[in-house]
Amino acid sequence: DIQMTQSPSSLSASVGDRVTITCRTSQTISNYLNWYQQKPGKAPILLIYAASTLQSGVPSRFSGSGSGTDFTLTISSLQPEDFATYYCQQSYSTPRTFGQGTKVEIK
Amino acid sequence: QVQLQESGPGLVKPSQTLSLTCTVSGGSISSGNYYWSWIRQPAGKGLEWIGRMYTSGTTNYNPSLKGRATISRDTSKNEFSLNLSSVTAADTAIYYCARVDYGAPGRYFDYWGQGILVTVSS
Numbered sequence: 001d002i003q004m005t006q007s008p009s010s011l012s013a014s015v016g017d018r019v020t021i022t023c024r025t026s027q028t029i030s031n032y033l034n035w036y037q038q039k040p041g042k043a044p045i046l047l048i049y050a051a052s053t054l055q056s057g058v059p060s061r062f063s064g065s066g067s068g069t070d071f072t073l074t075i076s077s078l079q080p081e082d083f084a085t086y087y088c089q090q091s092y093s094t095p096r097t098f099g100q101g102t103k104v105e106i107k
Numbered sequence: 108q109v110q111l112q113e114s115g116p117g118l119v120k121p122s123q124t125l126s127l128t129c130t131v132s133g134g135s136i137s138s139g140n141y142y143w144s145w146i147r148q149p150a151g152k153g154l155e156w157i158g159r160m161y162t163s164g165t166t167n168y169n170p171s172l173k174g175r176a177t178i179s180r181d182t183s184k185n186e187f188s189l190n191l192s193s194v195t196a197a198d199t200a201i202y203y204c205a206r207v208d209y210g211a212p213g214r215y216f217d218y219w220g221q222g223i224l225v226t227v228s229s
Contacts, residue, residue, distance in 0.1 A: 089154075089216070091207075095168075095171070096144075101154075
């Protein structure tokens with residue numbers, strides 16, 4: 001199985017802050033890396049696919065980068081609606097695996 | 108617009124079989140380049156992929172479940188199902204069904220059900 005290591009596991013930030021979340025995989029996955037946002041009581045929603053492509057309808061303050069084993073999700077200016085938990089997910093091989101999540105909280 | 112909806116018992120006894128159904132509307136489970144998947148999430152924890160079925164009927168499962176999971180489908184009802192046998196308290200979780208667009212560059216989960224909480228308890 002491909003192991004996914006997200007960091008940090010949680011962070012506190014203020015509205016307007018730049019936030020960066022990293023995801024490292026245990027083996028190279030090219031760009032088969034997706035990012036999801038999950039709010040309490042809701043299913044995850046897709047933010048970024050193929051490491052760096054913004055899903056339709058997702059605000060442009062979200063961006064993704066990386067290839068191989070190291071990936072980054074960046075929120076350029078945190079908004080109140082962005083407080084949530086973020087997960088990376090690899091789609092390179094089965095079993096599909098997710099990072100453990102990064103909870104973004106209000107400072 | 109594709110929509111998925113999970114249904115099934117919210118309470119299952121230990122050692123019994125958990126059975127859930129995902130009803131799909133707005134798209135056929137037997138056509139296109141899609142996988143139909145099950146994912147679960149214990150309370151306060153991360154996401155675990157259970158398995159998937161391709162539009163052809165081919166299935167793949169997470170080895171961590173040690174052969175306990177079976178995904179099947181009823182194409183006449185446009186539904187696919189999950190059976191998880193010999194459940195324990197560790198199987199208590201919110202269960203989601205989701206679609207993967209396998210033709211897309213990221214092969215991502217693009218549509219999700221709302222999730223259903225299943226508790227394993229006597």
